[in-house]
Amino acid sequence: MSVELRSVTKRYGDYKAVNGVSLHIEKGELFVFLGPSGSGKTTLLRLVAGLEKADEGKIILDGTDVTSLPPSKRNVSMVFQNYALFPHKTVLQNLLLPVEGDRDALSKVRDVAAKLKIDDLLDRYPSSLSGGQQQRVALARALVKLPRLFLMDEPLSNLDAPLRFSARHLIRELQRESGITTIYVTHDQGEAMAIADRIAIMNRGRIVQVGAPEEVYNEPTDQFVASFIGYPPMVIVDSVGVRAEDVVLGQGERNGVVKDVEFMGDRYLVYVSEGEKEIMAFSRTKPKIGDNVRFSITKFFKFEEFRAH
Numbered sequence: 634m635s636v637e638l639r640s641v642t643k644r645y646g647d648y649k650a651v652n653g654v655s656l657h658i659e660k661g662e663l664f665v666f667l668g669p670s671g672s673g674k675t676t677l678l679r680l681v682a683g684l685e686k687a688d689e690g691k692i693i694l695d696g697t698d699v700t701s702l703p704p705s706k707r708n709v710s711m712v713f714q715n716y717a718l719f720p721h722k723t724v725l726q727n728l729l730l731p732v733e734g735d736r737d738a739l740s741k742v743r744d745v746a747a748k749l750k751i752d753d754l755l756d757r758y759p760s761s762l763s764g765g766q767q768q769r770v771a772l773a774r775a776l777v778k779l780p781r782l783f784l785m786d787e788p789l790s791n792l793d794a795p796l797r798f799s800a801r802h803l804i805r806e807l808q809r810e811s812g813i814t815t816i817y818v819t820h821d822q823g824e825a826m827a828i829a830d831r832i833a834i835m836n837r838g839r840i841v842q843v844g845a846p847e848e849v850y851n852e853p854t855d856q857f858v859a860s861f862i863g864y865p866p867m868v869i870v871d872s873v874g875v876r877a878e879d880v881v882l883g884q885g886e887r888n889g890v891v892k893d894v895e896f897m898g899d900r901y902l903v904y905v906s907e908g909e910k911e912i913m914a915f916s917r918t919k920p921k922i923g924d925n926v927r928f929s930i931t932k933f934f935k936f937e938e939f940r941a942h
């Protein structure tokens with residue numbers, strides 16, 4: 634299902650939680666809404682689901698204007714951060730709900746349960762499951778009816794780091810195999826870049842850039858995007874942005890002092906001060922705090938707002 638948003642605005646009182654958003658999501662895309670807390674991601678997702686009503690603009694699914702249709706008429710399925718499983722129903726009963734009344738309901742549920750490796754949990758209650766198991770059940774419930782649009786609101790945020798890692802791989806695989814258009818909300822730029830076909834970066838209710846992960850990483854249109862995408866965040870020195878990976882330590886025309894060192898597993902992140910300025914760089918070897926180092930910067934990012942200077 635394709636998704637089109639035309640100048641969609643949602644107000645809470647005077648505040649525009651979503652401010653004139655226009656967007657086109659292709660059929661079969663895994664599309665991510667990425668932005669800091671409060672930027673309007675969840676509100677935008679809920680508008681697409683029909684759980685919120687737009688004050689202005691249009692929402693068009695597969696060419697049909699659904700702006701005033703209720704969620705049940707939109708053929709979308711949503712996975713929430715807290716999974717929203719019914720606590721007094723077993724896993725099996727939770728999974729049967731979306732296909733209630735279908736003749737082959739049980740076989741559909743068994744297929745999805747096998748796929749997500751939760752077949753041995755069907756008689757359990759959600760409260761007796763781990764976070765990762767609940768997350769699989771929630772995904773299974775959303776998939777059982779094969780929606781035409783899959784909406785996921787931070788579905789991995791309650792999981793520990795290894796589980797997040799395997800679960801995002803699972804989501805990516807499920808999405809690729811099923812080809813179901815998916816909108817995925819996260820505030821985690823690493824997760825967004827790992828999972829997305831395309832990313833919309835949001836700030837204060839607006840979309841500030843849309844592009845493939847490589848595009849937003851390599852060609853951020855403004856300082857906000859630049860400092861939000863990539864880890865460690867880009868630093869701004871002398872009105873230009875510098876990424877740690879573009880700093881070469883140990884040689885070059887610049888002189889600095891090592892201020893701090895973080896171990897990152899395969900390398901070290903080194904904080905280097907040059908007078909008042911501080912940049913970050915990677916190093917294979919561990920420098921000593923207080924050492925003098927030479928360095929050079931191989932790439933600078935310039936943004937619109939600075940070009941005038």
Ligand SMILES: Nc1ncnc2c1ncn2[C@@H]1O[C@H](COP(=O)(O)OP(=O)(O)OP(=O)(O)O)[C@@H](O)[C@H]1O
Pocket residue numbers: 645650668669670671672673674675676677820
């Ligand atoms: N029901 C509501 N009533 C009033 N204000 C709301 C309501 N829902 C959201 N907001 C406000 O709208 C803005 C956007 O919220 P939203 O939940 O969409 O952000 P978000 O980007 O999803 O943030 P987070 O990552 O923290 O979930 C916030 O300032 C929030 O306080």
